Amino acid sequence: MKGFIRKEPHPFYILLLLFAFMMAGYFVGSFIFAIIASVAFDFNLMQIPEIATNPLSHPNGRNIMLLLQGVIQFMSFVVGPLFMLRVLKYDVEPYLNWKMPVAPLLVLLAGVLMIVIMPANSVVINWNANLNFPDFMQGFEEWARAKEDELAELTKMIADFNDIPKLLIGILVIAVIPAIGEEIVFRGVLQKQLHRWTGNPHAAIWIAGLVFAAIHVQFFGFVPRAILGALFGYLYFWSGRISVPIVAHFFNNGFTVLMLYLQQTGAVDIDVESTEPMEWWSVLLSIVLSGALLYYLYNEFKKVPPRTDAQPETIVESGV
Numbered sequence: 001m002k003g004f005i006r007k008e009p010h011p012f013y014i015l016l017l018l019f020a021f022m023m024a025g026y027f028v029g030s031f032i033f034a035i036i037a038s039v040a041f042d043f044n045l046m047q048i049p050e051i052a053t054n055p056l057s058h059p060n061g062r063n064i065m066l067l068l069q070g071v072i073q074f075m076s077f078v079v080g081p082l083f084m085l086r087v088l089k090y091d092v093e094p095y096l097n098w099k100m101p102v103a104p105l106l107v108l109l110a111g112v113l114m115i116v117i118m119p120a121n122s123v124v125i126n127w128n129a130n131l132n133f134p135d136f137m138q139g140f141e142e143w144a145r146a147k148e149d150e151l152a153e154l155t156k157m158i159a160d161f162n163d164i165p166k167l168l169i170g171i172l173v174i175a176v177i178p179a180i181g182e183e184i185v186f187r188g189v190l191q192k193q194l195h196r197w198t199g200n201p202h203a204a205i206w207i208a209g210l211v212f213a214a215i216h217v218q219f220f221g222f223v224p225r226a227i228l229g230a231l232f233g234y235l236y237f238w239s240g241r242i243s244v245p246i247v248a249h250f251f252n253n254g255f256t257v258l259m260l261y262l263q264q265t266g267a268v269d270i271d272v273e274s275t276e277p278m279e280w281w282s283v284l285l286s287i288v289l290s291g292a293l294l295y296y297l298y299n300e301f302k303k304v305p306p307r308t309d310a311q312p313e314t315i316v317e318s319g320v
Helices: 011-040 045-053 061-087 092-096 104-116 118-129 135-158 164-198 201-214 219-239 243-264 280-302
Strands: none
Touching (some): 011 164, 045 061, 061 092, 104 219, 164 201, 164 219, 164 243
């Protein structure tokens, strides 16, 4: 019946289902990986823990890890959540996009914003990387720094993009799949359901941003990643189109992969993984340009009308 709005499940229930479907995607992805890897590479699946710790322990260790990361992330962050939405009988397209399409230029500018904001973000990155915890958290700080060093070494071994085929694979695994999957999960589902639950879009955006940062398990990069997650959240909230944070996320990750490729091929002499702040003038320029871009995007997205077929959000006023 036209005008009928079905009763939505409680956000807590939807988020539990999201976790369950993501875990199911993880196990299905692991099975698919095992089949592909056993055919493509000469190795025993029991070697995975060793290869995960040290990809160089196997001739195809880097490729195995990229395949593992790509397949599992695609199944758990893309397929699992989308399948959950269909099981809950949501119409996925209007669920993720409750506003009319926006001009391609605005989507592109959202991506450009991620590059423009990098010098300003370098100050936050430097502060967080050199953060010292109080004495009573000494044990946690030592564990967190050891974990950070371990992940950094693993990333360094995997991030070998010194030719075009490796660059394209790196962009697919590190930029395309995470941009699509993480934005569907953190903005498309988590943020929307938190908004329903709290009735406060800002609380929903920042909580989703904090979860987004925490799931990467890099505590000395937590704050800049949380800010980045919140920025994706505001772009989604303003635009009403999931493509906007996806493109922004892609530009952020893809630019890093591209710079690694240029560094490794000798085209540029820049330490992409440095946590040092950039020159003061570039930071100042970055703040001014980023602020201007954000203001422009906010005003332009505000003009975009909602879709007539979008399902209105049902705000939950009571607890579970």
